[in-house]
Amino acid sequence: GANASPRILRFGRLEIDPASRSARVDGRDCPMTSYQFDLLVALAENAGRTLSREQLMDMVKGEELEAFDRSIDVHVSRIRAAIETDPKHPRRIITVRGAGYVFARFQDSDR
Numbered sequence: 230g231a232n233a234s235p236r237i238l239r240f241g242r243l244e245i246d247p248a249s250r251s252a253r254v255d256g257r258d259c260p261m262t263s264y265q266f267d268l269l270v271a272l273a274e275n276a277g278r279t280l281s282r283e284q285l286m287d288m289v290k291g292e293e294l295e296a297f298d299r300s301i302d303v304h305v306s307r308i309r310a311a312i313e314t315d316p317k318h319p320r321r322i323i324t325v326r327g328a329g330y331v332f333a334r335f336q337d338s339d340r
Contacts, residue, residue: 238273240334243312243321245273252312259311264289265304269312272322272332281329305330 238245244253250266252259261269271288272280280288282301305324309316323331 238270240273240276240321240332245270254312261308261311262304265308265311268301268304269308272330276332276334279325279328279331284329 236247238247242255244256246252247270250263252261252266252269267289268285271285285301305322306316309319309322313319313321321333323333325331
């Protein structure tokens with residue numbers, strides 16, 4: 230390969246490995262579609278920055294069927310179901326009302 234394999238992104242108990250396209254929490258695999266994985270990576274690589282649905286759709290060119298505005302919400306909720314301790318009260322991927330989503334760099338449990 231021309232460049233080194235992408236680094237593993239670590240956030241507390243969550244580990245995202247772009248090279249093997251896998252996400253793990255406490256070493257346990259988090260199943261998700263490749264579109265959802267790409268969304269997760271886009272959010273994680275911009276941790277701390279609010280990304281609008283439009284920005285996310287630009288960053289993640291998935292199947293067109295998957296990539297319309299509201300479906301982003303559906304995918305995010307599936308990602309939350311896979312990676313959050315309590316998907317109903319997400320601490321990692323936070324909804325910013327009227328703006329989009331932000332991937333929290335830290336959770337209380339990370340420190």
